[in-house]
Amino acid sequence: MTVISIVIPRSLDSLGRVIAVMRRAKVDVVQVRVLAEGRTYRVCIELNGTHDNVSWLVAKLDKLPEVLKIDAGDREV
Amino acid sequence: MxxxxxxxxxxxxxxxxxxxxxxxxxxxxxxxxxxxxxxxxxxxxxxxxxxxxxxxxxxxxxxxxxxxxxxxxxxxxxxxxxxxxxxxxxxxxxxxxxxxxxxxxxxxxxxxAPPRPDESKLLAAARYLVEARRPVILVGGGVVWSGATLEVLELSRLLLAPVVSTLPGKAAVPHDYPLYMGPAGMHGRAEADAALANADVILAVGTRFSDRTWGSLDVLAERVRSGRVKLIHIDIDRSELGKNVKPTVEVAGDAREALQRLVKLVHGAPMRDQKYLSWLLEIRRKYEEAMSELTASTKAFHPWRALKAIRRAAPRDTIAVTGVGAHQMWAEIAWDVYEPGTFITSAGLGPMGFCIPAALGAKLAARDRPVICLDGDGSFQMTMHSLALVRDYNLPIVVVIFDNRALQLVKQWQLYIYNKRIIATQLSSRPDFLKIAEAYDIDGVRPESYEELERVVMRALRRDEPLIVDLTVDSESDIVLPWVKPGEWLTSAMLPPGADVKLVYDSD
Incomplete structure (x- = not known):
C-alpha cells in the first residue's frame, strides 16, 4: 500500500483539483482523509497500484500549484 | 467571457x-x-x-x-x-x-522554476550521441517555447544528426536546414518517419511522446527496453519523463539550457553511417517526385501542389495557421516554415474551427507580418462568424479554404479502416463561400489555376488586404499520404503510388 500525503490551501476548489488528477490515475484508492489544519487541508490518500502508476500520480499532483507539500511512501498492510 | x-x-x-x-x-x-x-x-x-x-x-x-x-x-x-x-x-x-x-x-x-539539468546525465547523453551510428534529434513544441532553435541546429551540425519534429515542433526548425527531415508521425513526412524508426540513438527534446508522432509507443518502448535504441529525453516537465516511454537517459530541465550544456560536452569525431543520410534524402526525393506526378493530373486543385504555390506567394516570415482536418495534415507535410514560431496549429486536441480565431489572434499580436489561414471547408464553417472582426478591428488575414465538401480526414478513415462506410462526412454544396466573403465585406476569389492562386495570394499579402480564397479540391483524390494507420509502427506508412521506397534501413 502506498500513502500519499499532501498539504493544500483550505479550499474545496483546491481539493477538487486534487481529485480531478486522482480520477485519471490507474490506481485503486482505498481511503482518502481530509483534515483541516488552520488555513490548510492535509489530504492523506491510501492506494494500491504499480510503481509506474503511483509515480504518475505523484508527479501529476506535484505539478498543481495548490499542492504546497507532498510526501509519498509505502506502508506494510 | x-x-x-x-x-x-x-x-x-x-x-x-x-x-x-x-x-x-x-x-x-x-x-x-x-x-x-x-x-x-x-x-x-x-x-x-x-x-x-x-x-x-x-x-x-x-x-x-x-x-x-x-x-x-x-x-x-x-x-x-x-x-x-x-x-x-x-x-x-x-x-x-x-x-x-x-x-x-x-x-x-x-x-x-526549471530544474538545473543534471551534469552526469548530460555526460551520458553526450557519450551515446557521439558513439551513435544513426542518431536523430526529435524536437517538440518545448523547443519553440524555450527558444532553443539555434542550439538544436548547432548540435545537429556537430553530430551530423538529422532533425525530425513533432507537429508542434514543426515551428521550431527552419525547413531549409539541410538536415531537417520534417515532422514524423501519422501524417508526417516519409523521410522523418524513416529517420526515427531506424535511429540507434534518439535525442527527444521538449516533447511528450504522443501516439500521433510514434504510431506505436509499444514498439518504441520495446526497442529501448532491449537496448536496440538509446533514448535520451529532455523536458522541463518532470512528469513527462518516463510517462509514455521509459528513456535510457532522462534530463529534467529547460531545453535551451540543457542543449547549450550538451553542445559543450559533445567531443570527438562522430562515427556516422554515411549511407544513412543519403538514404533519407533519397526517400524525400522519391516522395516529392511521386507527389509531383500524382498531382499533375488531378482534376481541380490538389492541396499538396496548392500549398507549394501559396508558399511561393508568401514572404518567409509569414505566419501560417491551420484549421483541423485533411488540409492541416497536408500543411504538416508540404508547408515550409522558415522562421521559428511561424506555424500555428492545434496538435493535441485538434478542434475544427481553430484557424480563423487563431489567425486573427496572430494578426493582432503581429500586425506588421503577413498572416495566412489554411483552412478546410468543414473547419471554416465552425468559426466563420469570427470574420466579422477582420473589418471591425482591421485584421487583414488571407484565408484559403481547401474546399472538398467533406470532413475529409474522417472520410479517409471510413474509406480505409471502416470498410468504405461513408457516414456524415460528405457536405453539400452550400454555403457559397464567396457570398460569405461578401457578407463580411472581404474580397473573395475562386481561382482556376495554380498561377492565379499564387498571384491573388501574393497580391493580398503584399497589400496587407484581407482575402478569402475558395479552392476547389476533389475529395476523391484528396487522400493524405503518407499515412501511418493508428497503432502501427512508423515504417508501415502508406505512401503515394510511385513512391517506391521501403522505410526500413538496410545497413549492409
Missing part, C-alpha cells in the same frame, strides 16, 4: 491550450456571490468545468483577492511548461472598489 454560456464557449479553446502547452489567461464573469447555488440565470460552475484542463483556476470571492489572483494566474500560465489559467469574477466582486490590502493566494509557484 460572460458567465454561463460565454464561459462554457471557451472550454474547447482552453483544452486546446492545455494540450499544446500554450500560455493563456482566461477571465470569466460569474453571477454575484449572493446568488451562488440558486441556479440563477447564466450561473455555471466554470471553475469545476475547467479544473482538469487548466494549470490554475481561481474564483475571486473578495475584492482583496483580485489583484494577487491575476498576478498569480499570469505567472503560472507562463512559468515552466506554459498552459492556460482561468480567473472567475463574480459580478459583485467586479463592481467592488479595489482595496489597499491584498490577500495572499496560497500557491507554490517556485516549483515551476
Amino acid at each position: 460572460t458567465s454561463g454560456p460565454g464561459a462554457t464557449n471557451i472550454v474547447t479553446g482552453i483544452a486546446s491550450a492545455y494540450m499544446d502547452s500554450t500560455p493563456v489567461v482566461a477571465i470569466t464573469g460569474q453571477v454575484a456571490t449572493g446568488v451562488f447555488g440558486k441556479d440563477g440565470f447564466q450561473e455555471t460552475d466554470i471553475v469545476g468545468v475547467v479544473t482538469p484542463i487548466t494549470k490554475f483556476t481561481y474564483q475571486v470571492r473578495k475584492a482583496s483577492e483580485a489583484v494577487p489572483a491575476f498576478r498569480v494566474a499570469y505567472e503560472i500560465s507562463m512559468a515552466g511548461r506554459p498552459g492556460p489559467t482561468l480567473i472567475d469574477l463574480p459580478r459583485d466582486v467586479q463592481a467592488a472598489p479595489v482595496p489597499d490590502r491584498e490577500d495572499e493566494i496560497p500557491v507554490n509557484i517556485a516549483k515551476y
Whole structure:
C-alpha cells in the first residue's frame, strides 16, 4: 500500500483539483482523509497500484500549484 | 467571457491550450456571490468545468483577492511548461472598489522554476550521441517555447544528426536546414518517419511522446527496453519523463539550457553511417517526385501542389495557421516554415474551427507580418462568424479554404479502416463561400489555376488586404499520404503510388 500525503490551501476548489488528477490515475484508492489544519487541508490518500502508476500520480499532483507539500511512501498492510 | 454560456464557449479553446502547452489567461464573469447555488440565470460552475484542463483556476470571492489572483494566474500560465489559467469574477466582486490590502493566494509557484539539468546525465547523453551510428534529434513544441532553435541546429551540425519534429515542433526548425527531415508521425513526412524508426540513438527534446508522432509507443518502448535504441529525453516537465516511454537517459530541465550544456560536452569525431543520410534524402526525393506526378493530373486543385504555390506567394516570415482536418495534415507535410514560431496549429486536441480565431489572434499580436489561414471547408464553417472582426478591428488575414465538401480526414478513415462506410462526412454544396466573403465585406476569389492562386495570394499579402480564397479540391483524390494507420509502427506508412521506397534501413 502506498500513502500519499499532501498539504493544500483550505479550499474545496483546491481539493477538487486534487481529485480531478486522482480520477485519471490507474490506481485503486482505498481511503482518502481530509483534515483541516488552520488555513490548510492535509489530504492523506491510501492506494494500491504499480510503481509506474503511483509515480504518475505523484508527479501529476506535484505539478498543481495548490499542492504546497507532498510526501509519498509505502506502508506494510 | 460572460458567465454561463460565454464561459462554457471557451472550454474547447482552453483544452486546446492545455494540450499544446500554450500560455493563456482566461477571465470569466460569474453571477454575484449572493446568488451562488440558486441556479440563477447564466450561473455555471466554470471553475469545476475547467479544473482538469487548466494549470490554475481561481474564483475571486473578495475584492482583496483580485489583484494577487491575476498576478498569480499570469505567472503560472507562463512559468515552466506554459498552459492556460482561468480567473472567475463574480459580478459583485467586479463592481467592488479595489482595496489597499491584498490577500495572499496560497500557491507554490517556485516549483515551476526549471530544474538545473543534471551534469552526469548530460555526460551520458553526450557519450551515446557521439558513439551513435544513426542518431536523430526529435524536437517538440518545448523547443519553440524555450527558444532553443539555434542550439538544436548547432548540435545537429556537430553530430551530423538529422532533425525530425513533432507537429508542434514543426515551428521550431527552419525547413531549409539541410538536415531537417520534417515532422514524423501519422501524417508526417516519409523521410522523418524513416529517420526515427531506424535511429540507434534518439535525442527527444521538449516533447511528450504522443501516439500521433510514434504510431506505436509499444514498439518504441520495446526497442529501448532491449537496448536496440538509446533514448535520451529532455523536458522541463518532470512528469513527462518516463510517462509514455521509459528513456535510457532522462534530463529534467529547460531545453535551451540543457542543449547549450550538451553542445559543450559533445567531443570527438562522430562515427556516422554515411549511407544513412543519403538514404533519407533519397526517400524525400522519391516522395516529392511521386507527389509531383500524382498531382499533375488531378482534376481541380490538389492541396499538396496548392500549398507549394501559396508558399511561393508568401514572404518567409509569414505566419501560417491551420484549421483541423485533411488540409492541416497536408500543411504538416508540404508547408515550409522558415522562421521559428511561424506555424500555428492545434496538435493535441485538434478542434475544427481553430484557424480563423487563431489567425486573427496572430494578426493582432503581429500586425506588421503577413498572416495566412489554411483552412478546410468543414473547419471554416465552425468559426466563420469570427470574420466579422477582420473589418471591425482591421485584421487583414488571407484565408484559403481547401474546399472538398467533406470532413475529409474522417472520410479517409471510413474509406480505409471502416470498410468504405461513408457516414456524415460528405457536405453539400452550400454555403457559397464567396457570398460569405461578401457578407463580411472581404474580397473573395475562386481561382482556376495554380498561377492565379499564387498571384491573388501574393497580391493580398503584399497589400496587407484581407482575402478569402475558395479552392476547389476533389475529395476523391484528396487522400493524405503518407499515412501511418493508428497503432502501427512508423515504417508501415502508406505512401503515394510511385513512391517506391521501403522505410526500413538496410545497413549492409
